[in-house]
Amino acid sequence: MAAGRGGEPQPRGPQRDLQQCAVRDLLRRPAGKLAVRRAENQPHLRRAPRSPRRAPPHSVGGGALHLRAVRDRARPQLRVPGISAHGLGRGTQRTLSLLGRARVRVALVCDWFLPRQGGIELHLRDLAVTLREAGLDARIVTTTRGDPVVEGIPVHRVHTPLMPGAGFAFWPGALGEIERVIREEEFNVVHAHASVVSPVAFAGALAARRAGLPSLLTFHSMLHRSSFFLGASEALFAWNQGGIVLSAVSSVVAEQVARWIPGASVGVLPNGLDxxxxxxxxxxxxxxxxxxxxxxxxxxxxxxxxxxxxxxxxxxxxxxxxxxxxxxxxxxxxxxxxxxxxxxxxxxxxxxxxxxxxxxxxxxxxxxxxxxxxxxxxxxxxxxxxxxxxxxxxxxxxxxxxxxxxxxxxxxxxxxxxxxxxxxxxxxxxxxxxxxxxxxxxxxxVVPPYDWRDVRATHLELYALAAARHTTARG
CATH class of the missing domain: 3.40.50.2000 (Glycogen Phosphorylase B;)
Structure with a gap:
């Protein structure tokens, strides 16, 4: 960056921007440009990144400060052996053809949903609505208590003991209950959404693996305090080795995930809006x-x-x-x-x-x-x-x-x-x-590129990627 008027850092070229490239753009690049940085996979670097306030600044052109937190953002890659990256840009039809169904049923699995109010709950509602508008049968699987249908969205509420005062599931039998719902409802894709404490989301991803279904796991929260648990869950369940597509809502979270899951390819799957x-x-x-x-x-x-x-x-x-x-x-x-x-x-x-x-x-x-x-x-x-x-x-x-x-x-x-x-x-x-x-x-x-139509297209391409990775793994 170069110093502009008033000493404010100004971008010098797109390589200096803080913008994270869309996942589908990364998929369409030639393979040589998708090399992922492996430094975060070294044992001594498997920890949450330091706060930007404590990161040592260094000088760049014009004397402006450029923090390490800006430089060390996630560099996602999403490659499937034997699958051409250039073929993953066809949206809904690509998803339908890979899954082999005229109507794809998607399970959006999360610990939290309406009527509980929060960012992830509203995101899931909007995501389900926009997927259903595209012809997919998107349904919610959650342990949050409430109505079986919310704004036209079917909600499968798994009845399991919840932690008093916290509201998340803690009973080990929840995994079996979630797997039963996924099998009985004949879902084709499982998309799990993880927050800070998300036993249901992790159980959904595991249930999809055991049921032999394509699956995605998206992280919605900063992992500073829960990084250890993510690393422990990777040691137990080998997320990166099970064919699960990993993603995060921002480059900041994607980098944190990549630090704690060795060899992980973590894409950025942002939130959307109208x-x-x-x-x-x-x-x-x-x-x-x-x-x-x-x-x-x-x-x-x-x-x-x-x-x-x-x-x-x-x-x-x-x-x-x-x-x-x-x-x-x-x-x-x-x-x-x-x-x-x-x-x-x-x-x-x-x-x-x-x-x-x-x-x-x-x-x-x-x-x-x-x-x-x-x-x-x-x-x-x-x-x-x-x-x-x-x-x-x-x-x-x-x-x-x-x-x-x-x-x-x-x-x-x-x-x-x-x-x-x-x-x-x-x-x-x-x-x-x-x-x-x-x-x-x-x-x-200037309209930011986060309209639900664009974000939905990225979701569909990642569902197709999950199906392709699942097919390749079985073959």
């Missing part, structure tokens, strides 16, 4: 007060108190010219401490806790806001930031998060290395109107 919905209302904030929006669960993991502190520090630095306001959408146990902290720091009148908002209400909030702030560092993907970016807002997020896959420094928004830089970025977007307007107009005119 770009037409989020761009239906133009971003036209009013002049005068600068409004910063945020949408997070108000829990300690998401760092809402750090957001309030950073905003208060920025307000003191800006000194009222211009006036600033922070609107936070979301609910959780940190709501009362946030209100108390805002009052203590003297910004209580400038911080608005809007509560849990619907997607339509969030879109209305973004239409009247100037920027979006996501303070969490352990954000595996950052769907809220992508929704705001699609709506046209400049995004401020942490460099350590998965947001760096779709927000480029100084182009789509600003990425903070630490909390002090988070404050400086909020201050800059409040004071630097020309830069703020540049990013806002660019985001409003």
């Amino acid at each position: 770009t037409r919905f989020w761009r239906a209302r133009p971003n036209e904030p009013a002049n005068g007060e600068i409004v910063f929006a945020s949408a997070i669960r108000l829990s300690r993991k998401k760092r809402p108190l750090r957001l309030v502190r950073a905003f208060a520090d920025a307000v003191r630095f800006v000194a009222g010219a211009p006036a600033m306001r922070l609107v936070v959408a979301g609910s959780g146990p940190e709501a009362v401490p946030m209100r108390r902290l805002a009052d203590e720091l003297g910004v209580g009148a400038r911080v608005e806790l809007a509560g849990q908002l619907s997607r339509r209400a969030l879109r209305d909030l973004y239409a009247r806001s100037h920027a979006f702030v996501l303070p969490s560092e352990r954000e595996s993907f950052g769907i809220a930031a992508l929704e705001a970016r699609t709506a046209g807002l400049p995004v401020i997020a942490m460099l350590a998060s998965g947001v760096r896959d779709f927000v480029r420094q100084g182009i789509d928004g600003l990425l903070a290395r630490d909390d002090a830089e988070l404050t400086r970025h909020i201050s800059r977007l409040a004071l630097d109107a020309p830069f703020r307007e540049y990013v806002r107009h660019r985001n409003a005119s």
